[in-house]
Amino acid sequence: MKKFMLFIAGLIALGILLANLGPMVLLGVSVWLLYVVFKQFMKSDSTAGKIGWAVLGLIILSFAVSNIYSVVGLAAAYILYIIYKKWSGNKNEHVTSSKSSDPFSNFEKQWAELNK
Structure with a gap:
């Protein structure tokens, strides 16, 4: 029953992710464009250039804010x-013998325990 509930929750989350994929891409592009506009604003020496880049930045910011609900997709x-992590579980457990004279024989077992 637990696997079935995980499967249903995964299907719901996948549907939400696919529904918000377009706004997520637009949010990413608008954040990148805001970065480019900010860099150009900082490079500009003239007041008219700075005003132009600021207006363009505000327009792009309005597009970014309109796609903020794409955080639900994230x-x-x-x-x-x-x-996925709960579904796969801990299937990769390695069992090694601990009665070896080699001091590094338990390394794989201890490494696996640290990664849990």
Whole structure:
């Protein structure tokens, strides 16, 4: 029953992620454009140039704010990651013999325990 509920939650999170994929891309592009506009604003020496870049930055900022609900898509992607981790579990446990004279024989076992 637990796997079934994880599967249903994964399907819901995948649907939310796919529904918000377009706004997520637009948010990323608008944040990148804001960075470019800020760099050009800082390079500009004239007052008219700075005003022009500031107006363009405000227009791009309005596009970015209109796509802010795409953060729900990022949350859905994170939930999918958590579901994937719970689904796969700890299947890669290595068992080694601890009665070896080699001091590095338990390294793989201890490394696996640290990564849990």
